Amino acid sequence: MPDRNDAPTLASAELDELRESDRILRALLDNAPVLISTKDLQGTVTMANRHFEIIDGYDAASFVGSNIFQLFPRDIAEPLWRNDRRAALEKRAIHEEEQVYHRDKTLHTYATVKFPLMDADGVVYATCAVSADITDARTARIDSVTDELTSLHNRRYYNVRFIEEQKRARRDQRTLTLLLADVDRFKEYNDTYGHPQGDKVLQAVADCMRQTFHRSGDLCFRIGGDEFACLFSSSGEEESLALAEQLRACMAGRQIPHTGNQPMQHVSLSLGLAFITPEVGLSQEEIYRLADQALYRAKHGGRNTVSR
Ligand SMILES: Nc1nc2c(ncn2[C@@H]2O[C@H](COP(=O)(O)OP(=O)(O)OP(=O)(O)O)[C@@H](O)[C@H]2O)c(=O)[nH]1
Structure with missing residues (x-):
């Protein structure tokens, strides 16, 4: 013991x-x-x-x-x-x-x-x-990158993600597409139907964007009043055009009356596309300008149209 x-x-x-x-x-x-x-x-x-x-x-x-x-x-x-x-x-x-x-x-x-x-x-x-x-x-973090009206990402997030997505696409040797979409004669819509109705149109655009660009990695933004953007990768330009066409058709298919938007008489979108291929070393501003010029062509080609 x-x-x-x-x-x-x-x-x-x-x-x-x-x-x-x-x-x-x-x-x-x-x-x-x-x-x-x-x-x-x-x-x-x-x-x-x-x-x-x-x-x-x-x-x-x-x-x-x-x-x-x-x-x-x-x-x-x-x-x-x-x-x-x-x-x-x-x-x-x-x-x-x-x-x-x-x-x-x-x-x-x-x-x-x-x-x-x-x-x-x-x-x-x-x-x-x-x-x-x-x-x-x-x-707070989510709020700071979200557009309150549509719940899409906002412009601030667009600026952040553009650079990241561009780098990723270059690394993965993929084609990235920047799509810009703008509601046709939206000022007139607001003037005719009122601002609250106009807000509903913007929300309908966001719905169509979510419906069309639903793959993981697709990013949709509201970057201005009636201006929207998508960043997405695809197998090539034809597939990107087909997706943009789907978005255009989704919005037109809603048949939201807009008497001032002749000859459609319903709410429509004009869309412009720019392609960011790994070998092309354009800056964010240059790519945006390309998409914006395509959007301008869509507007002047009769609206309710996709241009590249
Ligand atoms: N309802 C609503 N309207 C907005 C909002 N933000 C901007 N707008 C309006 O959107 C309109 C945009 O019109 P413009 O950019 O002049 O162009 P547009 O009338 O769409 O003409 P096109 O683009 O040439 O077809 C302006 O009248 C803005 O006041 C918003 O949050 N809600």
């Missing part, structure tokens, strides 16, 4: 130090405006800080000790669990966006870092998650 006195004892100064760091850690966990938790490898919560009070369904008495599949609906729990598993299996910190419902039933997006907790032998026994609410920042 080992003598009880042989057991390692902590000097009282060390004990005081441990108590102090424990107090600091608890104060941190209680006051940090982020979610901090640990889970075992079966997904059972083993620690959760006070900020979890904000989460829908949180119950201080049962949260710790419950499995995340008991705590959250399956569509919420599954991605959370997938990220925990990745951190444990890959033995590294992973950064992901995660979503959970708050007590007020609103869905919030969190930037989460998940990392494994390992014992002295390097064996993973749990994961730790630290999550900061980025819902407001995300909404």
Whole structure:
């Protein structure tokens, strides 16, 4: 039997130090405006800080000790669990966006870092998650690049994306198309039917654009009052022209009355295209000018037309 006195004892100064760091850690966990938790490898919560009070369904008495599949609906729990598993299996910190419902039933997006907790032998026994609410920042970011009336991207985003898409197209040796679309005799439409009706026309144009350019990578913008743009890649000029024609036909097909737009008598679009091939080193302004000149030809070729 080992003598009880042989057991390692902590000097009282060390004990005081441990108590102090424990107090600091608890104060941190209680006051940090982020979610901090640990889970075992079966997904059972083993620690959760006070900020979890904000989460829908949180119950201080049962949260710790419950499995995340008991705590959250399956569509919420599954991605959370997938990220925990990745951190444990890959033995590294992973950064992901995660979503959970708050007590007020609103869905919030969190930037989460998940990392494994390992014992002295390097064996993973749990994961730790630290999550900061980025819902407001995300909404602000989306708002700053979105046109309020149509929910298309705005001109600011067009300027940013044009450069990126041009570089990507050059790298991937693809042809990128810049399409400009403009509502025919829109000033007259506003004058005849009123500004609120005019707004509805702009929203109808946006609908047709979304309908026509729905492939991943297609980008649609409202870049001015009644001026719209699309950036998209295609197999070549003929396919781009066919897509532009689809957009023209979509708008004409809506048959929105516009008596001042002769001879159509309904709302129509004029469209101009410019092609950005990898070998042509034109600037953003030059490409825009080419598309704008094509749009001008469409306007002067009778409107309700696609030009290149
Ligand atoms: N309803 C509405 N009208 C807008 C908005 N922004 C700009 N406009 C109007 O859009 C009209 C654009 O007209 P113009 O650029 O002169 O050209 P147009 O009458 O369409 O003539 P063409 O382009 O030659 O066919 C102007 O009367 C603007 O006041 C908006 O957000 N809502």
